Amino acid sequence: MSIVLSAEKLVKTFPGVRALDQATLTLTAGSVHALLGENGAGKSTLIKLLTGVYRPDGGRVLLAGPDGPQEVHFGSPQDAQRAGVGVVHQERNLIPAFSVAENICLQHLPRRKGLVDRARVRSEARRCLELLDVDIDPDTPVSRLSVAQMQLVEIAKALSADSKVLLLDEPTASLTGDEADRLYAIVRRLRDQGHAVVLVSHKLEEIFAVADTVTVLRDGRSVAEAEPLARHSRDQIVDLMVGRAYQEVRLPQRTVDPSAEPALVLDGVSTSAGHHDVGLTVRPGEILGLYGLVGAGRSELAKALLGLEQITAGEVRVHGKTARIRDVGDALRRHRIGYVTENRKEEGLFLDQTIARNIAVTVWRRLSRLGLVRDRAERALVADYTERLGIRLASPDQLAGQLSGGNQQKVSLAKWLAADCDILIIDEPTVGIDVRTKAAFHELIAGLAEQGMAILLISSDLPEMITLADRIAVMRDFAVAGELVNDHEYDRMSQAVIRLIHGSQEAA
Template sequence: MTLVLENIVKSFPGVRALNNASLSLNAGEIHALMGENGAGKSTLIKVITGVHTADEGTITLDGRALSLTSPQDAIALGIAVVHQERNLIPHFSIAENILLERLPTKNGFVDFARANQQAKLLLAKVGLDLDPAMSVSRLSVAQMQMVEIAKALNRESKVLLLDEPTASLTDGESETLFRLVRQLRDNGTAILFVSHKLEEVLALCDRITVLRDGQTALAGAPIAQMSRSALIEAMIGRAETPALRRKGVADTGTPRLQAKSLATSFGHENINFSLHRGEILGLYGLVGAGRTELARALLGLGRIRSGELLIDGEAKQARSVKDAIKRLRLGYVSEDRKHEGVILSQSISRNISSTVWDRLANGLGLLRKASEDAIAIPLAEKLAVRTPSVSQLVGNLSGGNQQKVSFAKWLAADVDILIIDEPTVGVDVKAKAYIHEIINGLADDGMSILLISSDMPEMIAIADRLLVMHDFAIQGEIANDRNYDSMSRRIMSAIHTTPIA
């Protein structure tokens, strides 16, 4: 089985997303698809799955020309996709989601006993021991991702497209996924693996295609012949430049943000830390360690049951997100940028100005576009948001540019403290380096940053100090010596020690 796309062209208003892009995918291989955000990867996947129809070019399956006009066309041909943004129905059970198109029936009604039995077998294949009758809304992000893959397995697909499948997975969960993907390859499935993680692509995949500006920059090269530096050069068109070091030094006076023996409604106990002006304080831990929940408690999205939260030495507590912004001057770049970080259906201008709407509104509470643009244009330029205009809908931007918009709105709010949660999940190597520069620049300008990340190299590259969290407790504090080998050993050692008092 061979799926071939040749000279695919796809344009949208104001942008040509694909410009003579080509790809050849064979049975029994794991084929990586890489490129910068905005290079055309997602558009190519949507063409393969019938979400978009190509303006030009051909698609053939085993030499037979295809006309894909809907996702149902692709499913009928044995093409399945697992998107980075999950497509599960939250209030349906796990079994109902997995077997949605093939639910077993008995006497005209759904046979839930048999459905749960079938789903249990599929869950076991992806390493999940869960009750199939459980509502999907109760699952973690990582568990939802694995349920998506189980759903694709149920279709017995000949072609499986995995779009950033490990973005929300722990190392252990990723290894479970890789074992499954290799097994599917060995059984003859053609797998297209989209990822920004160079190391996992080099370790897992057989061949690689790279898109740059909608064109094929590297076509089906054997992974065994590729190096990390060669891949980066193919993606960005030049050699990788090393990350810039911080210019400033954190203030050592009164902490700008300090937690004293905090206990939260999420389950944290005895949380102690301090964050100074101009400092990047890393909060490291694996998925489920309680880092995001701690951030939400600081923002007023959870209750602080006991202990003290000090802002510039004064005891304060956010009553709401609005109160955190206005009174505590505390902002939050969410890990879930598509649902919490930006408003996809609104313009760049409206998103960036969203934190200062009350300041921009006239006496009748109305917003003028000119006022929003006056705030948005210089910030979009400062953060190098790639767009023809700030009137562009954020939903039309690449992931990296959406993240820049999420940063920009907090620059507009002029906060003193910024919590940044998983800033580079799902962004390419070039955008990742630029986001690191943005974070360093904000700290150099005096902003205090609490950086949450499960990307250890990222944390070691830019944090001044690290707090290690596990099971909703702080396990230890580590000064960053920038030596990856020694830091990684110390971090993993801290995760498995007794929490600090």
């Protein structure tokens, strides 16, 4: 197979951090190449160099041309796109009010007599969607699409630019198992058509199902370079990623007092989002898992508890008292309820503010004197939580947007721990997080419950749910389909959960 792109000894340095240190990547036509590494290993930086977002401080990028490999210098993502290097980011980059066709052709709208040629726009969109065997009306507004459909439109957008190299960054992070299987069938089809597909994912079971070759980054360096994936076991790949033999974290053994007064009770709750007659109970020291398919209403229920959706019927009780929560600030100050959102970039963090400000934002009142936040107190707080959670940062003054995904999630969690919550809602805590950081998060969440915190855990990762939860409430169509006591036997529990999702009452 011919080499279509090679990155040689790439170096990229940010203030206080050497993100890439002589990293190398080689891609061949007609292959799926896995790019793996822990959060902070340099994967996102490498992708941004290959797509013109950043310029390298050292090394070079070569792209196949008619006269052999040629060194390229991309000044912008548009330059990379024109050269045939496309990317689909984990955070979707579509305009919701525009149609599918307009989004697909946005970077190169065909014109006729100075005006957009809408017939050609639709025709090009249909061509790209047909390449993926996707049946979506090109005139449909993107706002009406499911998450999975949006992901496919992103890929069609890259194909419209005639991408020879397609970079997929955590493509299944927001997809169900069936949707992920369909996406990977499309990835295999693109490979068979001659594309070089780069797959960045922390889901190793998916990597082993679809990838041909693998490059592993650790601390900005390539510790495995374009090696056949079949030569490696899962444990060997994990060892390459973390740099030492990896052992699963052992979670603390916990017991929940069934006679203790519940920290949080939902009694017959209905909401403006569409929930009906929801009943849940979480006791101190307990982890209640909330599981269901995408669109089952789990995150919307969490937002209703925080006053972001209206509760139209039923009652919410916090420590035995009826609670009418107006907003997130009210939930925190009056009821000590915290919420770690799944959407850390748009809802969980201020990406253009420092790490210190992000962690301290929930306790500014406590840290202030005469209306001014004391800098020394803020820094002491940040030092405490960066050490406790193992947040990797250059300094407290580093912008949150410069952190890796796993470290951003830790900062999002730290601000609620700093607020001393005793009820914590955690929504998709480990999406886009590497295997070691994920295990550390599991240990941390179990440790918080062991200390007496009541935790409502929302996760689409069934192994994670069975690992952590004491009980699992399964949601379907904005209602609780049933509840299970978790005995942590994976095969039995997963089958029981799946039966509830699909409407069988045998599991309840």
